[in-house]
Amino acid sequence: MTQPNDFAWLDRASRCVAHGHDPALGLVQPIYTSTSYHYLDEAAQPYPRYFSTPNQESVARKIASIENAEAAVLFNSGMAAISTCVLSLVKPGDHILLLRGLYGGTHSFLVSELTKWGIDFDFAADVDEFSVKCRPNTVLAYIESPTNPCLDILDLRAMAQFARGAGILTIIDNTFASPINQNPIDFGIDLVVHSGTKYLGGHSDLTCGAVVGSERLIERVVSQARKYGGALNPQDCHLLERSIKTLDVRVTRQNDNAMAVAAFLQSHLAVKRISYPGLNSHPGHLLAKAQMRGCGGMLAFELSSESPVRDFLTKLKLITPAMSLGGVESIITIPALTSHKHVCEEDRLHSGVTPNLMRLSIGIESPRDLIADLTQAIESCAQGSKSRAQHES
Ligand SMILES: Cc1ncc(COP(=O)(O)O)c(C=O)c1O
Known part of the structure; x- marks a missing residue:
């Protein structure tokens, strides 16, 4: 060995x-x-x-x-x-x-x-x-x-x-x-x-x-x-x-794709919170730059919308709601219901795993298509909330 x-x-x-x-x-x-x-x-x-x-x-x-x-x-x-x-x-x-x-x-x-x-x-x-x-x-x-x-x-x-x-x-x-x-x-x-x-x-x-x-x-x-x-x-x-x-080819592409998607999400008004170490806004950004050659293909975010987070996942057409991470396909999960389901609520919340937090594992698809998919899903959820509000009033 x-x-x-x-x-x-x-x-x-x-x-x-x-x-x-x-x-x-x-x-x-x-x-x-x-x-x-x-x-x-x-x-x-x-x-x-x-x-x-x-x-x-x-x-x-x-x-x-x-x-x-x-x-x-x-x-x-x-x-x-x-x-x-x-x-x-x-x-x-x-x-x-x-x-x-x-x-x-x-x-x-x-x-x-x-x-x-x-x-x-x-x-x-x-x-x-x-x-x-x-x-x-x-x-x-x-x-x-x-x-x-x-x-x-x-x-x-x-x-x-x-x-x-x-x-x-x-x-x-x-x-x-x-x-x-x-x-x-x-x-x-x-x-x-x-x-x-x-x-x-x-x-x-x-x-x-x-x-x-x-x-x-x-x-x-x-x-x-x-x-x-x-x-x-x-x-x-x-x-x-x-x-x-x-591995090198895949991860290099995933780094670039994740950076593009993170920048898009950070600039979107419907996004309440985004965590990606490649963004200047991330508290560990400088440390990540010092100890990592690339910031990886994983990011976590929360939408400000009141609509259930599952609705957002059902609207996605390219990004699949699926467990695991790191593959060539972009997939998304709700950690509170998947990877952290068996962690007690107190420990989950203590480490920032809120019920609406989504974890995105970015693949090697075209970044333009990934951003288009997220855009249409965000807009479709916003429309759904608007018509629900009109219906209720
Ligand atoms: C960071 C991390 N470590 C370890 C594991 C466990 O790996 P496996 O599912 O291959 O047993 C996972 C699984 O999701 C993981 O995300």
Whole structure:
């Protein structure tokens, strides 16, 4: 799983294409379906649940390379990557720090499972609060930047500095940014997790996850992972390898599209609130510019209209109301009813997930068509509200 550094001179876009597999076997890594390998002559014996088959290793090398890390390990979902990673680093009696505003699935997992394991936790909103809430038995801090769905930005360099000083590990979920826009390891963050179901896969047809970091920490995660299972199968490794080859092209287009859509929404009178780190109005804009190469394809917004938010979704013709994110197709959700449905209302509201907040995952369509679709849906809702008001008066 180690990254041979003979590709280190290549730009990330080239590493997406070229790094990982052995070109002598063909430009595409063959799919090794075997679950059993001859072992007498081998120092290491490949086995799927040991995360050591040729397909798992070649894609893990590619992901490690584009995250500027030594090593990576693949899982069969983002949550398998996150749960295994956290549980490989904690023991009963430990305390961990969690960023407020995490993805709902992670929030639910950590809050419900850690308690059962006798692990205590506290939420914090920024680096200062992390340092105030750090205890002698704190072992790690779990963060996201940008957060899902509100797109809050955390200072990664300051976070890593604080954690190193306190002697605790840091894990970041880098799903929203993708390795094209942000490499947290460069700022001193210890471990990066991905829901590969999103940008890495990118075509809404693959469920997978990854943990990336130093060889030493990845060995720790893998030794736990072998007990939990959750490895990625060879066919999905192949799909992931194929998808990552176009990651740079897709994400660059999604960055541009999202910026155009965010600027449009910001200028529209019917929009009450918009969060996109690429906008000057975003409180984390300067930080995002300093630590991200692009601001990503995700944005969150709220309309000022009184009409139910579901009405707006039904008016859209190109953008599909659908779960997940990061694919080539633009999709929209209401996080309070989807990704954050199982987070208690108090925690949801505390992190800005209001009932009418919509989360837009921008694809690679024409930005003109995306803006036209949003425009017609906003106008159609406004007309509906006007005729309802006339009818009632
Ligand atoms: C930021 C983030 N992290 C992790 C996950 C979990 O990934 P998966 O659905 O692949 O298990 C998601 C899923 O939506 C997510 O949005």
